[in-house]
Amino acid sequence: MRTHPGLRLARALGLVALAAAPVAARMAALGVAPAAAEEMSGEDLERQIKAAYLYKFSGYVEWPHAAMATDRTPLVIGVMGDEALAEDLENLLRQRAEDARPVSVVRVKAFEPLPTLHVLFIGRSESDHLAPLIRAARERPILVVTDTEGALALGSMINFDVTGGRVRFDVGLASAQKSGLIMSSRLLAVAQMVEKRSP
Amino acid sequence: MSPGNPRFPGAVLVAFLVGLAGAASAEESPSSEDLANLSLEQLGNIEVTTASLRRERLSEVPASIYVITAEDIRRSGVKTIPEALRLAPILEVARADANQYAISARGFATVLANKMLVLIDGRTVYSPLFSGVFWEAQDLMLADVDRIEVVSGPAGTSWGTNAVNGVINIVTRTAKETRGLLATVGAGSDLSAGEVRYGWGTHPYLRAYGKVVSQHQSELTNGTDVDDASERYLGGVRARWDKSTDAYIVDAGGYRNAIDQTVDERVVSGYHLQARWEREPAKGSTFQAQAYYERTLRDQPGAIHDALDTWDLSFQHEFKAGIHSPLWGAGYRYQPDAVDNLSPGFALIPDDRILRHAYVFAEDAMRLIAHTELTAGVRAEHNDYTGWEYLPTARVSWQPHASHLVWAAASRAVRAPSRVDVEFFSPATPPHLFLNGGPNFRSEILESVELGYRAQPMSAVSYSISGYVGHYDRLRTLEPMPGGLQFENGAESKTRGLEGWASYRLTDAWRLTGGGYVQHREIDLDPESHDLGGTATLGADPDNGWTVRSASDVAGNGEADIWARHVGPLSGGSVPGYTSLNARFGWRLRSDTELSLAGYDLVGPRHEEWGNGTSWGPTLFAQISYRP
Numbered sequence: 006m007r008t009h010p011g012l013r014l015a016r017a018l019g020l021v022a023l024a025a026a027p028v029a030a031r032m033a034a035l036g037v038a039p040a041a042a043e044e045m046s047g048e049d050l051e052r053q054i055k056a057a058y059l060y061k062f063s064g065y066v067e068w069p070h071a072a073m074a075t076d077r078t079p080l081v082i083g084v085m086g087d088e089a090l091a092e093d094l095e096n097l098l099r100q101r102a103e104d105a106r107p108v109s110v111v112r113v114k115a116f117e118p119l120p121t122l123h124v125l126f127i128g129r130s131e132s133d134h135l136a137p138l139i140r141a142a143r144e145r146p147i148l149v150v151t152d153t154e155g156a157l158a159l160g161s162m163i164n165f166d167v168t169g170g171r172v173r174f175d176v177g178l179a180s181a182q183k184s185g186l187i188m189s190s191r192l193l194a195v196a197q198m199v200e201k202r203s204p
Numbered sequence: 205m206s207p208g209n210p211r212f213p214g215a216v217l218v219a220f221l222v223g224l225a226g227a228a229s230a231e232e233s234p235s236s237e238d239l240a241n242l243s244l245e246q247l248g249n250i251e252v253t254t255a256s257l258r259r260e261r262l263s264e265v266p267a268s269i270y271v272i273t274a275e276d277i278r279r280s281g282v283k284t285i286p287e288a289l290r291l292a293p294i295l296e297v298a299r300a301d302a303n304q305y306a307i308s309a310r311g312f313a314t315v316l317a318n319k320m321l322v323l324i325d326g327r328t329v330y331s332p333l334f335s336g337v338f339w340e341a342q343d344l345m346l347a348d349v350d351r352i353e354v355v356s357g358p359a360g361t362s363w364g365t366n367a368v369n370g371v372i373n374i375v376t377r378t379a380k381e382t383r384g385l386l387a388t389v390g391a392g393s394d395l396s397a398g399e400v401r402y403g404w405g406t407h408p409y410l411r412a413y414g415k416v417v418s419q420h421q422s423e424l425t426n427g428t429d430v431d432d433a434s435e436r437y438l439g440g441v442r443a444r445w446d447k448s449t450d451a452y453i454v455d456a457g458g459y460r461n462a463i464d465q466t467v468d469e470r471v472v473s474g475y476h477l478q479a480r481w482e483r484e485p486a487k488g489s490t491f492q493a494q495a496y497y498e499r500t501l502r503d504q505p506g507a508i509h510d511a512l513d514t515w516d517l518s519f520q521h522e523f524k525a526g527i528h529s530p531l532w533g534a535g536y537r538y539q540p541d542a543v544d545n546l547s548p549g550f551a552l553i554p555d556d557r558i559l560r561h562a563y564v565f566a567e568d569a570m571r572l573i574a575h576t577e578l579t580a581g582v583r584a585e586h587n588d589y590t591g592w593e594y595l596p597t598a599r600v601s602w603q604p605h606a607s608h609l610v611w612a613a614a615s616r617a618v619r620a621p622s623r624v625d626v627e628f629f630s631p632a633t634p635p636h637l638f639l640n641g642g643p644n645f646r647s648e649i650l651e652s653v654e655l656g657y658r659a660q661p662m663s664a665v666s667y668s669i670s671g672y673v674g675h676y677d678r679l680r681t682l683e684p685m686p687g688g689l690q691f692e693n694g695a696e697s698k699t700r701g702l703e704g705w706a707s708y709r710l711t712d713a714w715r716l717t718g719g720g721y722v723q724h725r726e727i728d729l730d731p732e733s734h735d736l737g738g739t740a741t742l743g744a745d746p747d748n749g750w751t752v753r754s755a756s757d758v759a760g761n762g763e764a765d766i767w768a769r770h771v772g773p774l775s776g777g778s779v780p781g782y783t784s785l786n787a788r789f790g791w792r793l794r795s796d797t798e799l800s801l802a803g804y805d806l807v808g809p810r811h812e813e814w815g816n817g818t819s820w821g822p823t824l825f826a827q828i829s830y831r832p
Contacts, residue, residue, distance in 0.1 A: 089406060116761075117795040133275040136275075
């Protein structure tokens with residue numbers, strides 16, 4: 006997690022007690038609360054799980070050849086409306102530099118022209134504009150992933166659901182097929198619910 | 205592509221640890237790299253803790269509920285809470301003047317409607333003066349409202365006394381979901397408004413907001429202006445910290461609304477400070493505690509000056525034990541109320557009064573057999589006027605398939621007396637011939653059974669229908685007694701009705717939503733009652749109402765919304781039925797700038813909504829919204 010290097014060093018030197026106050030002050034100035042930096046909240050965990058899913062989904066989806074020519078074509082994951090998740094995803098990718106396929110994260114702003122993307126995650130903070138945002142993404146072969154109840158009916162292809170205290174997801178199969186994406190049976194088997202009807 | 209080389213020992217260890225510990229703490233937290241090594245199945249088995257853990261799927265709640273979403277609010281173009289409530293087809297909303305509304309579900313609507321419980325982010329906003337809501341004192345930055353949950357029907361066991369006809373639960377977005385700048389400014393023939401919000405930081409996530417509304421005066425049917433324009437300011441800050449299994453939320457805000465009236469102006473103002481702690485101490489278990497202080501001031505020259513302090517403390521705890529999911533909690537509210545009686549015509553006596561209020565409740569959701577859940581619970585609530593009140597409920601839900609839910613409920617709800625019911629006198633000095641308080645006034649009671657069905661037969665279609673029968677007893681009447689008129693409990697009422705809504709997404713870019721209600725109400729006086737107030741004082745309600753909304757996206761960057769609303773004639777005959785048509789067009793000029801033009805009551809003659817002479821005709825509102 007976000008452990009401040011200064012704090013790590015201070016702890017290594019056994020100086021926590023002495024260093025804590027100034028470090029805390031510095032960290033507060035940086036906008037990092039020391040307590041929060043030391044422990045992971047459930048909300049952080051939930052977001053990291055979503056980031057891990059976003060990374061893994063691509064292994065169970067086939068894009069049209071035009072979008073993904075080879076299994077070395079760089080995969081681009083767009084994140085809209087959730088900066089913390091974009092950071093988590095970047096952290097995850099940084100630790101996985103050995104992957105055969107390069108994966109990158111781009112931050113996408115609502116209503117701006119979409120860059121080349123394979124996956125687009127739309128966070129809950131964009132939930133009052135979900136329909137046009139999803140529609141714009143569906144004009145291209147992009148796996149649209151959302152975090153808002155009812156999003157499958159708007160054309161989302163994978164929608165996270167945390168109602169049972171676990172991060173699960175529902176799949177909009179017809180929407181994915183319309184965009185030329187092929188989802189593996191494994192992904193469909195893990196999904197909580199597969200919507201086969203077109204929204 | 206390969207999702208990476210599985211490193212089984214690490215992955216299994218992580219899965220085991222998080223599975224065992226439930227909520228992860230520092231040492232057991234899986235790193236993001238570990239998470240990436242888990243399979244899809246393993247990711248889906250990690251228990252997470254969130255403040256939003258309680259968010260239940262709408263399709264699984266065994267009650268009549270309608271949720272107004274953030275998108276609904278934005279696309280309606282409205283700027284105030286009461287106007288946004290018109291989006292719920294199961295609510296009666298009648299505008300009485302520029303600032304006042306009569307709002308209720310299932311009947312008994314008056315400007316001082318007293319059978320709905322209203323909460324904003326967990327804070328009860330009804331006034332103990334009359335157990336209703338001064339809508340003129342409630343406003344929010346609507347762009348930051350996440351949803352408004354409208355529950356119709358008794359919900360006293362979970363929500364407390366006053367949740368008799370329903371609950372309006374307004375939930376704003378978390379500070380995490382409102383990062384960055386959002387500014388809107390708009391002007392129109394009914395009001396002009398500007399609002400700005402800025403969200404920043406992580407741990408804590410912070411948000412600050414402010415809003416200014418200039419509400420224009422209303423008009424009588426004959427064109428005479430009503431002196432009821434107002435100037436409203438509000439603002440606040442919110443912070444959220446997450447630490448391990450805990451979340452801490454601090455919220456502070458204040459408002460001031462200066463409202464013209466024939467003599468001087470009345471000023472309603474207030475501020476609050478709220479702290480909330482949410483945690484999941486063990487797997488499947490949640491705990492919430494909150495405390496808040498609120499001061500509300502009502503300065504009505506020539507009538508009343510009221511200063512009410514509210515200190516409120518509550519907690520609730522939910523856990524799982526086999527097939528049981530018990531939820532229990534308790535709370536205490538302490539409200540010193542200080543009144544200056546300024547009118548010779550009426551007075552609250554005693555002028556200063558402390559109101560105390562305590563409750564404990566417990567309910568259990570049991571999964572009895574497959575697809576069937578029974579929820580039973582009771583709340584005991586103590587108030588200074590009538591002592592202990594009991595509010596039980598039993599609900600059964602049967603969900604044969606994820607997209608179909610049948611539910612039934614039997615409940616008892618209570619409206620506890622308010623100051624106006626017991627301590628209101630007229631004239632202000634003895635003999636109080638016109639109103640001699642309500643020394644014998646007891647709680648009003650509702651016993652109700654409900655039956656509902658909710659379905660989503662196709663992904664694009666969902667609907668809900670609910671029916672209810674209610675028996676109200678000990679409703680308020682005005683009885684001649686030696687020494688003057690008094691409030692007593694001399695009336696009863698039988699109600700029945702149907703309410704429902706449906707949503708149909710025809711295409712990606714076009715959605716239709718509609719809903720409405722039919723209701724029937726009979727009020728009978730007890731044989732010994734000689735009510736002089738008239739049953740009309742209990743409420744003026746239409747026997748039917750419906751709304752239909754069409755939301756369509758046009759040409760990539762445009763939005764067209766049309767919204768028709770019908771309200772049947774009000775009981776008592778004060779208002780004939782009317783239908784109003786509203787429309788809004790929005791254009792996204794750039795990715796960060798949206799322009800919209802909305803029109804309300806666009807067709808038909810000017811009409812009254814509440815029968816007090818104030819009438820409503822076409823209004824326009826133009827707004828520009830900027831979110832970089």
